Amino acid sequence: MALESSCDETACAIVNGREVLASVVASQIATHAPFGGVVPELASRAHLDAAVPVTLAALHKAQLELSDLDAVAVTQGPGLIGALLVGVQLAKGLAVASGLPLLGVHHMEGHLFSTSLIDADHAGPAFAPHLALLVSGGHTELVHVEGLGNYTRLGGTRDDAVGEAYDKVAKMLGLGYPGGPTVDRLAQAGRGDAIEFPRAMIHRPNDEFSFAGLKTAVSVHLEREGQPSTRAELEDLCASFQAAVVDVLAFKTLRARRRLGVRRLCVVGGAAANSGLRAALQSAAAKEGFEFVPAPLRYCGDNAAMIAAAAAARIEAGEDASLELFSHRSLDKLVPPRSVTAAVRDVGPTT
């Protein structure tokens, strides 16, 4: 079982290896929308409200008891500290109460696992090797994934993350928060060549990105031309912005894939839901003959299934419980530093 509470989604999932038995996500979008972004203190409080119900819902959905589990995992970071603490404290409580090993998972490693999940509608491939484009509200990274724990960050954004650029452009257009899905929907009906926006760093011989200049270009365009006065103008503007983002992401990602000679490309993270990005990479895959695996839409945004799958892989590889999550040494006695496989074997049912 894994818990995820790093930002504005409270999630709990139960997996058997890569197979998802239950994945429950409580979104806080309605809480934060009036403020145009995530308010950390409100996020922590909303996690407190949702964490236990979401956990019970996951157990109910999987038809399991706490005593049926092998381990408890939790997103250890990066994320909002007050938000992370809620998930970590609940996971610690569950682990201590049930005698299960506790594993901390890096949120980004979790996203990398989202393409290999298996459920009724998606049979993801085994984890690695592949090239991953990780695009979310806080991150834009190209990662060469050679195996579990063997990740090389090739490059990333020097300023705004992709999702962040979408959210900021949406704000300029008065489209609400989060802006990614709305801008994407409008873009699908517009003309991508209506307005010429810059493709920053596209010809630089590196794997770095920059989206702050594009955001400024949209702002300058709005100052000069005013807000779009018709739905068609709004759609054209969104489509032109999206074309600029997708051109750079696709061009540099595809070039990196060819250079590395990697046969599989994965795209993960909240902005991996973007229709333009998925279509561009899909058509390149057909043309260049590589395997393209986009994260299923339900696992693009933050969820606990990806965290649980990462933890399951680590357990299978023999990793011990992450004792550093227990800040007080005396707690070591409750989760002794033994191998997880040994722990799994002699853990009794909850009393």
Ligand code: KG4
């Ligand atoms: O991974 P995620 O749920 O949270 C973070 O870890 O950041 O990603 C959320 C981000 C938001 O910035 C949102 O606007 C963006 O993903 N996003 C999109 C789309 N759907 C969500 N960006 C572009 N196109 C989309 N369809």
Ligand code: ZN
């Ligand atoms: Zn995320």
